[in-house]
Amino acid sequence: MLKRFFPFLSWMTTYNRSHLYGDLIAGVTVGVMLVPQGMAYAMIAGMPPIYGLYAALVPQVVYALTGTSRQLGVGPVAMDSLLVAAGVGALQLTGIESYIATVLFLTLLIGSIQLLLGLLKMGFFVNFLSKPVISGFTSAAAILIGLGQLKHILGTDVAQSSKIHVLVGNIFESLGQINPYALALGVVAIIFILGMNKISKKIPTPLLVIILGILAVFFFGLESKGIGVVGEIPSGLPSFQVPEIQMDRLGQLLPIAITVALFGFMESISIAKTVEEKHPEYELDANQELRALGMSNIAASFFQSFSVSGSFSRTAVNDQFGAKTGMALIFSALLIAGTLLFLTPLFHNLPTAALGAIIIVSVFGLIDLTYPIMLWKNRKDEFLLLAATFLMTLSIGLIEGILLGVLLSLMLLVYRISNPHIAVLGRIKGTDYFKNVSRFPEEVQVDDDKLIIRFDAQLYFGNKDYFKKELYKQIQKKGPTLKYVILNAEAINYIDSSAAVMLERIVNDLKEKGIQFIITGAIGPTRDIFHNSGLIDCIGRQNLFVQTFEAVDYCTNQKGRSEIQERISLQSKTKSL
Incomplete structure (x- = not known):
């Protein structure tokens, strides 16, 4: 019974040196990836970059102890960050402190919903998110994320929006204020990432971009030329802090929390199932995965973090570099802790254009053209469902897009079983x-x-x-x-x-x-x-x-x-x- 709720007890008793090497290498590699990704995804969520490192710390440890997948890389991800930004941004809060407090409370809600669904064995809820809906939503969200980061590449102040027509209009209005230095740095960073990815995807290219960007700002005085930098980042580990309970906003936040909770679980379980096929030594438990994600997010809210879920890229790297148990995530968290304790001053000169370039390249890889083409050839009804979700997400909003997509998929199901x-x-x-x-x-x-x-x-x-x-x-x-x-x-x-x-x-x-x-x-x-x-x-x-x-x-x-x-x-x- 205890092993069911704390699966680490199953692998910890048989842990040996052969596991240690693979876990250590994989953990360090994922930790290196998490430093730039965490900071970049915090920016997507509308949070200061330091909160991306906080999100890569405690949640990893909690999931390592409670999750049934031994390779899943849990932490901040682009899609959840965008959903959080879209949901909380719509509340029109005043001041960054109020925004951060609301995000932390939202994270507590997300974790509580996931934990409750896990305890009630409601893991099957994820089946209501069909692949056409997910594909259409993901592609639309990737476009919105990428366009939203253009402000860092252009060096302009572009008002964010989850509606593409508004966002594109804001971008065009800002074109007269382009900073040529930021544009040059951003374009060079994008080309560099794409080129390095073609050479080898094992190279920690995002980290190289961050290092080179910091050096460029330092040696060429780019900050004085109007290039935005991350600025001062507080050092030290996040302190334990009870999130501010905002009952007056519960009604507004609950739909966002349910959406992020289900989408984050769907994302995580689909990635975990893909990796599980290579590892017959353990078996996934969907309900325990819900509970593990729930506990990770609840813990995250108490240690100043926004919501987390499984990452495809970090899971792939974790598995590729030999992770055998949850110790890989613990090693990754230790590297993040070392960064928070000793290395945060080094990120003062990190140009936001470099982080924007990392995000743009990362999210545009999420746009899937093969799947909709296949649906167009073989399943016209599902293609229309995908296209409708895609267009609604772009034009109406993220939360509304995925909810309406789910509603359409259920209507299609009802139509099929009725005829x-x-x-x-x-x-x-x-x-x-x-x-x-x-x-x-x-x-x-x-x-x-x-x-x-x-x-x-x-x-x-x-x-x-x-x-x-x-x-x-x-x-x-x-x-x-x-x-x-x-x-x-x-x-x-x-x-x-x-x-x-x-x-x-x-x-x-x-x-x-x-x-x-x-x-x-x-x-x-x-x-x-x-x-x-x-x-x-x-x-x-x-x-x-x-x-x-x-x-x-x-x-x-x-x-x-x-x-x-x-x-x-x-x-x-x-x-x-």
Whole structure:
């Protein structure tokens, strides 16, 4: 039980030197990545850069002790930072102190929601974020992040917005104030990062950009030429501090917190599952992952950090450099602690144009063109869902975009299950196989006195009328020669009370018309419903068959069922025969 909530107890007891080397190298490498990334992502969140280092400290340690993934790199990420900025920025707070206090309280809310969902075993909630919605949102958010960082590259003061038309308008208005030194530095930094990435992605290019940027500002006096720098960064570890509880803003912050909590979990679990496939020595627990992220964010709020989740790039590096356990994250946190204690004065001359270049290159890698092209070719409905989410996120706002995207995906799901696939079946000549007549027009044999139909979904109030309409349409096509309607129920796993009443009416109506209604292939849960609802008496026990060919043979030759066929076709938990 204890290992379930503290998974580190599982790997700590078998920890050895072979694990130590890989964890140490991976931890140091990820820690080096986190220094520039943390500061850059803090800027996206609208926080001072030091808070990005705070977010890379305590949350890593908490997740290392409570998470079930042994390679997931937890810490500040671009997408969560942008969601936080969009949500808190909309509150129009006055002063940086008020903004920071609200972000810390929001982080506490996010962690509490994740922890609560984990304790309630609600990890399946992430399934409501479909891939088209995520892809459309991520691409739109990447564009907004990238455009939002242009102010650092241009050296201008651009008012931020989560609506692309407003943001682009603000950028154009500021073009007359471009600082050529900042522009040159930013462009050179972007080209340098792209070039180094082509040579080798193992090189800590963002750290090199930061070092070179600091040296350039120092030796060439670029600060005096109007290039923005990070400025003074306080040294020392973050102190324990209870977040300011802002009950008056709870109603405004709760939708943001729920969105970030679910999106952060989705991001983390998808990354963790990808890495888990390479490591059969452990197994992910989605509910414990929720609890681990929740505890990490709750701890983060008490140590002056904004929300954290899993990072794809740092997880990939962590795994690539040999991380075997959560100790890699602890080593990474120790490196961040050393940076906070001894190295923060070195970042005074760090140009914000360099951080902007790092962010732009990083987030534009999140724009996925391959997936929407594939959807356009094969799944037009999902492509439209992706495109709608993308456009809504760009034009309406981040929070609104993803929530409306989820709503659209649920509406698409409802539409599909309300209009499921229905197939008219025919017998493949010379066999006992029954297949869709539209797929095998030359091979199937169709009897004029029999209608065999397969309904590929559960029967419930939302599709019962569709089922009835399609059934009677096929009955009408058959004409007066029809004597038997055979429903293949293999794909029907549930029948609700509304659909049961509808079936009873259909059976009685067909009886009056001299048509016998027969069901084949009903699975156990469906047979239970037949017995519980009384449908079995309406349909008739003699009209249930195990397989379609048995029902057809009965109709053609009046061949009765064997004892085993009768027993299987009528078996139910409520009444075993």
